[in-house]
Amino acid sequence: MPKLLLKAPTSVVADYFHLFVNRRAYTLQSNRPHPESARHYYYRPKDRKTGQGLSMTLDTIRRHVEGEITIGLYTINRATQCSKWVAIDADYENALTDLLKLSFYFRQDGVESALEHSHRGGHLWIFLAEPLPARDCRIYVCGLAMRLGIPVKRGRKEGIEVFPKHDALKPGRYGNAIRGPLGIHRGAAQRFWFDGAGEDIEKQMCYLNSLPKMTGEQLARLIAGKAIPPQLLPPEPKVEPEMRRHFSGSEFRILDHINTKLRTVGHNNVTRCPSCAEEGHDRSGDNLSISVEDPRKYICWAGCTRDMIRAAVGCPRTSPTCVT
Numbered sequence: 001m002p003k004l005l006l007k008a009p010t011s012v013v014a015d016y017f018h019l020f021v022n023r024r025a026y027t028l029q030s031n032r033p034h035p036e037s038a039r040h041y042y043y044r045p046k047d048r049k050t051g052q053g054l055s056m057t058l059d060t061i062r063r064h065v066e067g068e069i070t071i072g073l074y075t076i077n078r079a080t081q082c083s084k085w086v087a088i089d090a091d092y093e094n095a096l097t098d099l100l101k102l103s104f105y106f107r108q109d110g111v112e113s114a115l116e117h118s119h120r121g122g123h124l125w126i127f128l129a130e131p132l133p134a135r136d137c138r139i140y141v142c143g144l145a146m147r148l149g150i151p152v153k154r155g156r157k158e159g160i161e162v163f164p165k166h167d168a169l170k171p172g173r174y175g176n177a178i179r180g181p182l183g184i185h186r187g188a189a190q191r192f193w194f195d196g197a198g199e200d201i202e203k204q205m206c207y208l209n210s211l212p213k214m215t216g217e218q219l220a221r222l223i224a225g226k227a228i229p230p231q232l233l234p235p236e237p238k239v240e241p242e243m244r245r246h247f248s249g250s251e252f253r254i255l256d257h258i259n260t261k262l263r264t265v266g267h268n269n270v271t272r273c274p275s276c277a278e279e280g281h282d283r284s285g286d287n288l289s290i291s292v293e294d295p296r297k298y299i300c301w302a303g304c305t306r307d308m309i310r311a312a313v314g315c316p317r318t319s320p321t322c323v324t
């Protein structure tokens with residue numbers, strides 16, 4: 001895709017970092033499609049030597065904007081439980097109509113938003129003057145959507161997805177990442193631009209910088225007396241004693257803890273990764289590969305660690321019932 005590559009001026013990279021980066025952890029979109037789903041998936045890049053997750057730098061942003069890599073941005077900074085922006089992802093039929101409707105009503109509230117086109121619909125962005133609590137952002141945006149009768153995605157039900165997707169992050173979690181704007185979508189082999197400025201990286205950043213940002217005072221006023229719509233509250237965490245019942249030996253075997261459908265592909269059984277599933281990822285159900293020959297060997301394509309997977313199935317490494 002050489003014609004898609006561009007040169008990003010330093011000021012664009014710095015402005016992008018300031019506007020979009022709220023935590024240093026990030027994801028990368030795969031260059032090649034997943035062998036099972038044929039989709040370009042996201043994973044957490046790691047340092048080859050140390051195995052540590054890579055931290056975002058200005059150079060990461062430069063490579064993303066120029067088109068060499070494509071990154072996903074996490075919404076919530078766990079240290080503050082705040083977000084720097086809200087992004088509304090809609091990719092169903094009539095998605096753009098719903099996004100334009102939202103944008104209209106945001107403006108009635110004095111909130112400016114920017115529409116970025118996407119592969120199948122669009123992403124509507126609201127930028128914040130300072131990082132604000134994820135929970136408050138969700139109360140405002142989800143509440144408005146529901147008052148307007150715009151569906152909010154829950155499970156398999158179609159609707160808008162609001163980033164941040166969580167009110168707060170649990171320890172060790174990252175939450176959901178959204179494709180960083182203005183880069184190249186690997187699957188579509190295309191750049192998607194914001195409405196409101198020409199298809200030029202400097203004009204786009206200039207437009208985003210010029211947008212009024214929502215302040216904490218404004219948000220507090222908009223959500224006064226409101227709470228998260230009850231239908232959007234996360235389900236109570238499940239305690240699954242029946243899953244433990246099958247556990248007999250002293251060794252952890254992932255298959256004892258999987259209750260999603262397995263498909264055999266070559267030497268592996270493939271299924272939905274429990275850790276990805278906790279955050280609403282891996283809907284195509286093929287991130288987790290478990291060796292048929294030795295089910296003690298398993299790996300998540302999206303980069304979840306064994307500890308994350310074990311925690312997600314309710315059997316963390318420290319648990320006395322599961323000895324490694």
Ligand SMILES: [Zn+2]
Pocket residue numbers: 273274275276277287300301302303304
């Ligand atoms: Zn995973």
